[in-house]
Amino acid sequence: MATLVAPPNHSPVEDAESLRKAVKGWGADGKAIISILGHRNAAQRTQIREAYQNLFQEDLIKRLESELSGDFERAMYRWILEPAEREALLANIALKRDEKSYQVIVEISCVLSPQELFAVRCAYHNRFKRSMEEDVAANTTGHLRQLLVGLVSSFRYGGSEINARLAQSEADALHEAIKNKNKSNEEIIRILTTRSKTQLVATFNRYRDDHGIAITKKLSDEGSDEFHMAANLAISCINDHKKYYEKVLRNAMESVGSDEEALTRVIVTRAEKDLKEIKDVYYKRNSVHLEHVVANETSGDYKKFLLTLMGNDD
Amino acid sequence: MATLVAPPNHSPVEDAESLRKAVKGWGADGKAIISILGHRNAAQRTQIREAYQNLFQEDLIKRLESELSGDFERAMYRWILEPAEREALLANIALKRDEKSYQVIVEISCVLSPQELFAVRCAYHNRFKRSMEEDVAANTTGHLRQLLVGLVSSFRYGGSEINARLAQSEADALHEAIKNKNKSNEEIIRILTTRSKTQLVATFNRYRDDHGIAITKKLSDEGSDEFHMAANLAISCINDHKKYYEKVLRNAMESVGSDEEALTRVIVTRAEKDLKEIKDVYYKRNSVHLEHVVANETSGDYKKFLLTLMGNDD
Numbered sequence: 001m002a003t004l005v006a007p008p009n010h011s012p013v014e015d016a017e018s019l020r021k022a023v024k025g026w027g028a029d030g031k032a033i034i035s036i037l038g039h040r041n042a043a044q045r046t047q048i049r050e051a052y053q054n055l056f057q058e059d060l061i062k063r064l065e066s067e068l069s070g071d072f073e074r075a076m077y078r079w080i081l082e083p084a085e086r087e088a089l090l091a092n093i094a095l096k097r098d099e100k101s102y103q104v105i106v107e108i109s110c111v112l113s114p115q116e117l118f119a120v121r122c123a124y125h126n127r128f129k130r131s132m133e134e135d136v137a138a139n140t141t142g143h144l145r146q147l148l149v150g151l152v153s154s155f156r157y158g159g160s161e162i163n164a165r166l167a168q169s170e171a172d173a174l175h176e177a178i179k180n181k182n183k184s185n186e187e188i189i190r191i192l193t194t195r196s197k198t199q200l201v202a203t204f205n206r207y208r209d210d211h212g213i214a215i216t217k218k219l220s221d222e223g224s225d226e227f228h229m230a231a232n233l234a235i236s237c238i239n240d241h242k243k244y245y246e247k248v249l250r251n252a253m254e255s256v257g258s259d260e261e262a263l264t265r266v267i268v269t270r271a272e273k274d275l276k277e278i279k280d281v282y283y284k285r286n287s288v289h290l291e292h293v294v295a296n297e298t299s300g301d302y303k304k305f306l307l308t309l310m311g312n313d314d
Numbered sequence: 315m316a317t318l319v320a321p322p323n324h325s326p327v328e329d330a331e332s333l334r335k336a337v338k339g340w341g342a343d344g345k346a347i348i349s350i351l352g353h354r355n356a357a358q359r360t361q362i363r364e365a366y367q368n369l370f371q372e373d374l375i376k377r378l379e380s381e382l383s384g385d386f387e388r389a390m391y392r393w394i395l396e397p398a399e400r401e402a403l404l405a406n407i408a409l410k411r412d413e414k415s416y417q418v419i420v421e422i423s424c425v426l427s428p429q430e431l432f433a434v435r436c437a438y439h440n441r442f443k444r445s446m447e448e449d450v451a452a453n454t455t456g457h458l459r460q461l462l463v464g465l466v467s468s469f470r471y472g473g474s475e476i477n478a479r480l481a482q483s484e485a486d487a488l489h490e491a492i493k494n495k496n497k498s499n500e501e502i503i504r505i506l507t508t509r510s511k512t513q514l515v516a517t518f519n520r521y522r523d524d525h526g527i528a529i530t531k532k533l534s535d536e537g538s539d540e541f542h543m544a545a546n547l548a549i550s551c552i553n554d555h556k557k558y559y560e561k562v563l564r565n566a567m568e569s570v571g572s573d574e575e576a577l578t579r580v581i582v583t584r585a586e587k588d589l590k591e592i593k594d595v596y597y598k599r600n601s602v603h604l605e606h607v608v609a610n611e612t613s614g615d616y617k618k619f620l621l622t623l624m625g626n627d628d
Contacts, residue, residue: 134508153467
């Protein structure tokens with residue numbers, strides 16, 4: 001369930017006019033901006049962008065960018081985009097970063113539905129005039145490249161059929177491949193990049209039943225290079241993405257000074273989807289409410305905005 | 315330009331009724347079937363299928379399958395499907411064949427536009443309850459698998475921008491990779507599976523200008539294993555698919571007893587697109603009209619049907 005609270009009816013023109021008032025003059029009125037955009041779903045935000053453009057011949061996003069700053073600006077910028085456009089932007093930011101981390105690439109490729117991932121690839125074309133896999137491939141080599149390009153390019157079958165015999169044979173194949181290390185990553189790559197999610201979950205369950213250990217645990221015991229880390233991430237995202245996000249949030253809060261990039265990413269991308277369940281998982285794991293921790297670790301309009309998206313207006 | 319001659323207006327119901335007459339009783343009336351379906355475009359054929367189903371509670375495709383036989387039946391079966399469905403079927407047939415040939419897989423991946431290829435992947439899901447790359451991956455290994463899965467999964471950027479510096483550096487990279495043989499197929503795979511077609515053509519041109527030889531020629535000089543053959547096919551399809559199809563047709567005619575599978579495939583898949591230009595290329599290369607050769611090599615309703623699709627009723 002979403003945590004976003006959006007009214008069924010709103011007037012894009014009135015919203016655009018209120019936003020205009022909030023950004024005009026000295027210093028933008030963050031509270032007013034949050035009270036509108038923090039309560040509009042993706043379709044409504046797009047209507048507001050259009051109304052704003054028509055009324056004031058100005059791009060709302062550009063205006064907000066120039067009026068806001070810091071974590072609040074980055075969060076608002078990500079939030080206001082349509083989901084596919086946002087994910088394309090997040091992928092591109094991750095690929096341009098100096099200290100390469102492929103977490104965001106794996107996350108987008110493995111959490112989204114096959115159709116959603118394809119929409120992100122389309123948005124990437126439109127925005128960057130290149131394909132997403134092109135940029136991933138140009139930034140990587142070897143097995144890591146094969147795995148990441150395969151994940152990004154995947155269009156998994158979305159049905160719920162499970163082939164139990166295949167789950168057994170591929171659980172065995174994964175076991176062999178992990179034991180042999182680097183030699184046969186090919187099978188790990190093939191299985192993780194082509195099989196349907198339902199089938200993969202059956203395979204991971206088979207693995208755990210046969211070997212008494214989760215495949216992610218076994219993988220991280222065997223190697224901590226980039227390939228193993230990326231494979232592990234992919235499995236976590238496919239297996240249970242809510243648990244995966246709980247861990248991302250936990251790490252973000254526990255890191256020194258907290259990791260705003262990750263915190264913003266999870267809240268902004270999941271607020272309209274399943275942040276409610278992710279909050280529940282977080283509470284179960286940590287015995288403290290996510291809002292409570294977020295409120296302690298952030299401040300100002302950024303804090304107010306995140307809490308609004310989490311469904312807590314004050 | 316298409317060679318198919320289809321009237322702008324037709325009545326799906328009348329067509330369905332005429333087809334019913336043609337398939338009823340002893341022995342189907344091939345001529346009547348050709349005179350209708352051989353003159354209807356994809357959208358019209360779909361309307362006819364729907365009208366036939368509504369009128370007679372029967373699947374027209376299944377009925378035709380049971381009434382017709384041999385090359386004529388196979389050609390009609392392929393023709394009546396929607397393009398994406400047909401390509402998905404052709405890919406699946408190629409993957410199930412005993413003596414594996416990946417020509418059809420490469421052809422579909424590299425000739426179709428990125429959006430068309432995606433439509434084929436969707437159709438493959440619907441029809442076979444698996445992903446196309448899943449079946450390709452399960453049938454191959456090593457570099458060949460990487461190349462084919464990469465081609466099938468590609469969603470190339472479709473814009474016309476060319477980066478001349480990139481064309482130079484990747485022409486050099488391809489040259490190095492081809493010289494070193496098997497060692498660095500990775501770069502060949504990366505470039506062929508991720509770059510836009512416009513960019514790739516610029517790279518192939520750069521290669522020819524720098525080395526005085528077409529890259530396809532160089533590749534086939536260096537190796538004739540499956541990987542090299544598939545890479546070569548991909549380059550031919552991307553570079554100039556009309557020239558590629560001319561060659562497929564020429565080989566099909568020259569092979570002993572002629573290769574009906576290939577002949578049917580090219581005519582059926584291109585009749586609504588650019589068979590006119592392919593015929594021109596054929597004539598320039600062979601100084602004989604394609605229709606003439608097809609008429610000599612085929613017979614009966616199959617012959618009549620192919621010639622109709624080629625725009626020659628008699």
